Amino acid sequence: MGGGGYQAYGGLRGAVCFSLVIMLDDKKIPNKDLFTTTTLVIILLTVFIQGGTIKHVVAFFDIKLDESDTSMKNLSGEINVTLMDHVMAGVEQVIGKLGDFRIKQLLSYYDKKYIKPWLLRERTGWKGWTLYEKMVIDDHYAHLYGPATVLEESKKLKLYR
Numbered sequence: 001m002g003g004g005g006y007q008a009y010g011g012l013r014g015a016v017c018f019s020l021v022i023m024l025d026d027k028k029i030p031n032k033d034l035f036t037t038t039t040l041v042i043i044l045l046t047v048f049i050q051g052g053t054i055k056h057v058v059a060f061f062d063i064k065l066d067e068s069d070t071s072m073k074n075l076s077g078e079i080n081v082t083l084m085d086h087v088m089a090g091v092e093q094v095i096g097k098l099g100d101f102r103i104k105q106l107l108s109y110y111d112k113k114y115i116k117p118w119l120l121r122e123r124t125g126w127k128g129w130t131l132y133e134k135m136v137i138d139d140h141y142a143h144l145y146g147p148a149t150v151l152e153e154s155k156k157l158k159l160y161r
Contacts, residue, residue: 014046089105
């Protein structure tokens with residue numbers, strides 16, 4: 001198998017064929033639903049079969065993986081990359097050039113100062129929130145482990161019908 005064979009085996013999972021089958025006209029092709037269902041089944045099978053076996057195919061054919069970008073795989077690498085971004089932003093500011101690193105630092109600053117506080121908020125002091133969380137967790141355990149666990153803990157089980 002050449003390099004293209006590996007890419008074809010582990011490549012896209014039917015994005016093109018799904019978009020094409022969705023574009024079919026119902027009036028011109030009366031069996032559009034059959035084509036759509038068949039396409040989805042083939043896509044799901046390739047996702048689970050080919051996607052689940054690609055690691056073994058790569059190992060079997062002894063394909064060398066590209067390990068050039070391993071900097072973000074551990075904490076020290078992430079700290080190093082972040083430090084270098086800040087240093088480069090400082091260098092760009094000193095020399096008077098508005099480059100990628102300075103723009104990234106500005107966007108990060110405005111994100112932390114304005115956008116996140118506007119989109120996210122702290123939990124309010126509503127006292128019913130704790131009761132609501134407790135009810136949701138109890139309901140979750142009732143559905144997860146069944147009524148026997150709830151009865152063993154001598155809690156009231158509410159069954160909705």
